[in-house]
Amino acid sequence: MQGYIKDHRKELLSDIWAMPPLYHRVWQWLKYHVNHNDNEIPMNDGTRLHIKKGQHLTSVRKIARGVGYYEKGLWEEPNPKTIDRILKWMVKNNMIIVENGKDGRQYTLVTILNWESYQMEEAPKRQEKEIPKEKPAKKQKQEKYPEGSPYHNMATYFHGQVSRVAKEAGVSHLLANSDMQKWADEFRKLIENNKVDKHLAKEVMDWVVKDPFWSKNVLSAKKFKDQFAKLAIAMNKSKAPFDTPVQQADPRDKEIEFSKWMANGGDPDAFDWSS
Template sequence: MNEPLIPGGCILLARKVIESSIWEKPPLYIKVWVYLLSKAQHKPYKGLRRGQLYTSIPEIIDNCKWRVGARWEKPTKDQIFNIIEWLRNPEKGDSESNAKATRKQRESNAGTTMITTTKATHGYLITIDNYGFYQTFDNYESNGESNDENDMAPSRDPHGTPTNPDNTNKNDKNDKKKTSSRQRKAYAEDSRPYKLAVYLHEKIMSFAGALGLAHLVEGANIQSWADDCRKLLELDKRDPQEVKRVIDWATADPFWQQNILSPASLRKKYTELAVKAAGKSKPVKRTGALEDKNAEAKQKIRELMELERGGSQEALSDNAEHV
């Protein structure tokens, strides 16, 4: 019997969080961080982009309180303000609060921010930086690759010396196997499939930006796209230059640009698109009645992009059957 769905949806939290600088901060820091992640929009809604939320310090105080026996304890305004400032610039916060911060910690925080804030009428507009990347499941290794109890990485003391040396050699071999496995899945940036994936992504970004929807495709998994491009070139035997011409035509056409939002959809409709492009059928300009359908086009692109994101993991799994 199927279990009922858990209401309210979910957020993704990387296992690596326990190795990050926020894990070394007081517990209230991670609590506020999880609260912000949970309240951020998973998809555009009422003027908010994906990964954004409106909030205020009093609201964070009220939602991050905790029980001590029968009474509630609340964080102070200064505590929440300091946490928000640290999330805006972890490197600066650590250097000011701990002059003896480790080199590893300083390097891991270098040039990074976790949130961007803008003052709003009653508080802040907070944008979670790189929300689209970290909240996309396809950007993570599978649990089998990274969390197998039988091939855990050796624990180390503060000086980096393994504390369980018996497992070191075993883990070195496992690490090499994992690296080799990941390399077989990855496409170099100068490879033809990767370049073609980037080319299509840039074309989609250009018209999505004109519609104010660029944020929907910013977090696309280019490695997954590159794998679909490889199938298009190697399995379907498509000419790279012809593929580019088809992409140019399809992403300029008002109808097809709403339907070709990934290499998978391009591959599915390729024959039809190639025939139209070869016939030098010029894309219809968006004028008159087509202009009136702008809002409808935006909604359709939103829905299709969500479906594409949901299907990207399946697309990657298909790789094993075709290689």
């Protein structure tokens, strides 16, 4: 048997609740067995009996068996006369109607009065299993600096340069998780915010990876941007020619030169003593 019925708490205040327990047991049995949909049953005389919602075709003996119970391991079943007396009490209290067939023996049709009004009203809505909504696919995050863009190109170029330095120094793991988007953003800040010329930035990139000191200390775009001023100064200083001391003229050089002049028969008055 499937399905369910609705019991009201107000039944605790009803007359049947004040009667012996078998009365309420019979009442519950009837509520459990009445039809929930209209139906037709073929009869022995070839006719069909229409059974409506809230009705049940049964017999006094069947009800007696239905409300039986075990007590101390023995099956106890009320007397059919007791069941008949209970049904009549229910009829008198306007709870049910009992119809009998021909000669009072063909069938017993029990109708629960006001079945629809108290059973269907406020009928509990069957909670449908909520189907979880499919989560919308996450939109792929659009890269701010796509491949081929100027700042992305600067990032990948410099990453390739410092990667060679890191490999030679045995610290390649420091660049394993480099984010080219972050590197590209550092170069954007360098060019747009710090107003550094791209050609100068490229020149410093090539120089810094060759410098013995800075090549070991600048292994990221952020460090390159933060130290750029120092790097550019150091680069320019490294390229400036060394100042050569001016050689002072020795006064004796002119005397030696004059002696040679005279030895060669030169005119003393014609010798050029200017430097």
